[in-house]
Amino acid sequence: MPSLISLIVPFYNEGDGVELFAQTIMPVLAAIPETEWEILCIDDGSRDDTLKRLIALSEQHNQFRIVELSRNFGKEAAMTAGLDTATGAAVIVIDADLQDPPELIPDMIDAWRNGAEVVLGRRVDRSSDSAAKRLTASWFYSLHNSLSKIKIPSNVGDFRLMDRCVVDALQQLPERQRFMKGLYAWVGFRTVTLDYVRAARHVGETKFSGLALWNFALEGLTSFSTLPIRIWTYVGTIGALFALLYGLFIVVRTLLLGNSVPGYASLFFAVTFFGSIQIISIGMLGEYIGRIYVETKQRPIYLIRKVHKNISNSYR
Numbered sequence: 001m002p003s004l005i006s007l008i009v010p011f012y013n014e015g016d017g018v019e020l021f022a023q024t025i026m027p028v029l030a031a032i033p034e035t036e037w038e039i040l041c042i043d044d045g046s047r048d049d050t051l052k053r054l055i056a057l058s059e060q061h062n063q064f065r066i067v068e069l070s071r072n073f074g075k076e077a078a079m080t081a082g083l084d085t086a087t088g089a090a091v092i093v094i095d096a097d098l099q100d101p102p103e104l105i106p107d108m109i110d111a112w113r114n115g116a117e118v119v120l121g122r123r124v125d126r127s128s129d130s131a132a133k134r135l136t137a138s139w140f141y142s143l144h145n146s147l148s149k150i151k152i153p154s155n156v157g158d159f160r161l162m163d164r165c166v167v168d169a170l171q172q173l174p175e176r177q178r179f180m181k182g183l184y185a186w187v188g189f190r191t192v193t194l195d196y197v198r199a200a201r202h203v204g205e206t207k208f209s210g211l212a213l214w215n216f217a218l219e220g221l222t223s224f225s226t227l228p229i230r231i232w233t234y235v236g237t238i239g240a241l242f243a244l245l246y247g248l249f250i251v252v253r254t255l256l257l258g259n260s261v262p263g264y265a266s267l268f269f270a271v272t273f274f275g276s277i278q279i280i281s282i283g284m285l286g287e288y289i290g291r292i293y294v295e296t297k298q299r300p301i302y303l304i305r306k307v308h309k310n311i312s313n314s315y316r
Helices: 015-030 050-060 075-085 102-113 131-147 164-170 180-187 210-223 227-257 264-297
Strands: 003-011 035-043 064-069 090-093 118-125 156-163 191-197 304-309
Touching: 003 015, 003 075, 015 035, 015 050, 015 102, 035 050, 035 075, 050 064, 050 304, 064 075, 075 090, 075 180, 090 102, 090 164, 102 118, 102 156, 102 191, 156 164, 156 180, 164 180
Parallel strands: 003 035, 003 090, 035 064, 118 191
Antiparallel strands: 064 304, 090 156, 118 156
16 A cells, blocks of 8 residues: 655745746656655745745645645744644655755655664755855754754754654654754654755745854754753853952962052953853853743644645545
8 A cells, every 4th residue: 555655845935936846846756656645835924925826736736735824933833833734654854945855755765664764864065055054054063962962963954754653752742942953863763864965946045044043053052951051150160260269369469569459451351251251141041041931831833824725635
């Protein structure tokens, strides 16, 4: 009996690429034997004509189901909505910009049928990304994996296949602020990695600004490690030790040489330096308190406005 596979595709202001995505992905999926497909397109509050084009696509092709979120909740929430909606024996997450090659999907299916529960797509060539993005990504993976017990595979994005048992495990994780790469790594399961070369975007432009990427990295660091906040205990202890030693030095110097007027420069440096350390530590503490505040409100991760599908949908 053919296996039903769910393909999850988040969309946000990707109207110009909807038809190209469908034209590219459908021949690849149709060529995979013994499979049936549901293609879940998650419209994450797009402000262009993405939703209109997706609905038209679902009316032409029975495989497509369009999950319309009530507003823009972010990519992590959109992927969560897809995972909650998917009914397939396996689930594949792929971006709509086609930078992750659909041609790798048959190999993912083969690895899954051979016993893998998670099949990762790893980017071995990111020349399509800017030098700054490649460098900051490398820094993030190194920093995260040095701080957290949960190791995130380097150069692995959201492009992956997951068995139904993995999806069920992810649905047991209730947190509202979701760093999906970390959650994927946390649940574990038998994993196979396939390498590919990341292509350039065919249409449109990235939705992640430098500030958005920074906030995303901060989310990842604070989601799976308390070391960023714990480290300020060590910084404070070391600072107090140096202050005590300096105080002893002043006492000894005063006893030997008499009282002297302290220099303005050293006083200014001490006040500004330790004041900055305190502000940074308070800010880091605020990051964790903010996460507690958001989690205690227990708001849903996303809201679905409507699911659009052809009433004759048979996933064929």
